[in-house]
Amino acid sequence: MSLRSRGSVLLLASAAAALAACAQKPVVSPAVSLAQASSQRGAQAFAHGELANAQREYTTALHVYESLGDTPGRVSSLLSLARIAAQAGQASEAIAAVTQVLADPALVDTPTRITAHGRAAALYLAQGNTALTDKHLFDAGALCAAACADAGAINVLRARSALAQNKPADALKLASDALAMPTLAPVTPATLKPQASAERANALRVQAQAHMALGAPAAASTAALAALELDRALGLADRVLPDLQLLAQASRDMGAADAAWRYQALADRAQAAGRALRGNAPAE
Numbered sequence: 001m002s003l004r005s006r007g008s009v010l011l012l013a014s015a016a017a018a019l020a021a022c023a024q025k026p027v028v029s030p031a032v033s034l035a036q037a038s039s040q041r042g043a044q045a046f047a048h049g050e051l052a053n054a055q056r057e058y059t060t061a062l063h064v065y066e067s068l069g070d071t072p073g074r075v076s077s078l079l080s081l082a083r084i085a086a087q088a089g090q091a092s093e094a095i096a097a098v099t100q101v102l103a104d105p106a107l108v109d110t111p112t113r114i115t116a117h118g119r120a121a122a123l124y125l126a127q128g129n130t131a132l133t134d135k136h137l138f139d140a141g142a143l144c145a146a147a148c149a150d151a152g153a154i155n156v157l158r159a160r161s162a163l164a165q166n167k168p169a170d171a172l173k174l175a176s177d178a179l180a181m182p183t184l185a186p187v188t189p190a191t192l193k194p195q196a197s198a199e200r201a202n203a204l205r206v207q208a209q210a211h212m213a214l215g216a217p218a219a220a221s222t223a224a225l226a227a228l229e230l231d232r233a234l235g236l237a238d239r240v241l242p243d244l245q246l247l248a249q250a251s252r253d254m255g256a257a258d259a260a261w262r263y264q265a266l267a268d269r270a271q272a273a274g275r276a277l278r279g280n281a282p283a284e
Helices: 003-024 030-047 051-068 071-087 091-103 110-126 130-143 151-164 168-179 194-213 217-234 237-254 257-277
Strands: none
Touching: 030 051, 030 071, 051 071, 071 091, 071 110, 091 110, 110 130, 110 151, 130 151, 151 168, 151 194, 168 194, 194 217, 194 237, 217 237, 237 257
16 A cells, blocks of 8 residues: 555544544533533633622522532532622621532532532631631541642631631641641742642731731741732732731831831732722722
């Protein structure tokens, strides 16, 4: 067989294989397409701060998934709705959504249950209910082995709960343990692993807060500065503000008036800009 003939045969074989692959590609039903499109629009709306639109789109997706008996889709939509409600300051609605996830007898996916317990813990912590916070963290920890992806985040939440209960020494140890975990190891640039880097910044911020409570402003400043660098690199404006406020307070406690003034000015500017971006007030 000539090279040209062999080439023709190979080309025909490749074309046949491609056609077979296309023929075997699963066809997505109109209902699933609607749910997926609604979820995508919801994610885009949330990213732009359009919470009402995001809530509407994810609610549509939720109803479609429920009509299909699709548990993973339903759970994903509920967790997204919980996040939106929390961002909108609707704590009871957020908790209700997460509670629905945890109460679903069809949910057997362990990582998702861990995520839901973590979300519930964070929501109850924001309300000052450390008893329910610790309960959900215990449940999450029971499901999460030492190497599970959420181990670091769970430890950070434990540290935050300890701080809320006026136990800064416990909080410092828990935050330091989280920072030593492989899942929160530093990477350069931080955007290579944005979720892990953001959680590392959370641990550093809690570490700084614990140092402040223990009367160690210099150590607090070091930790807060490291958190600030990560949060800036990740573009997390809502977390940059508390970093700057911590740095201002630590500088004041160290007697570094110029640094305190500089960080406070940056914090005030960041706060005003955040209000302007949310449409609540013009930036000054």
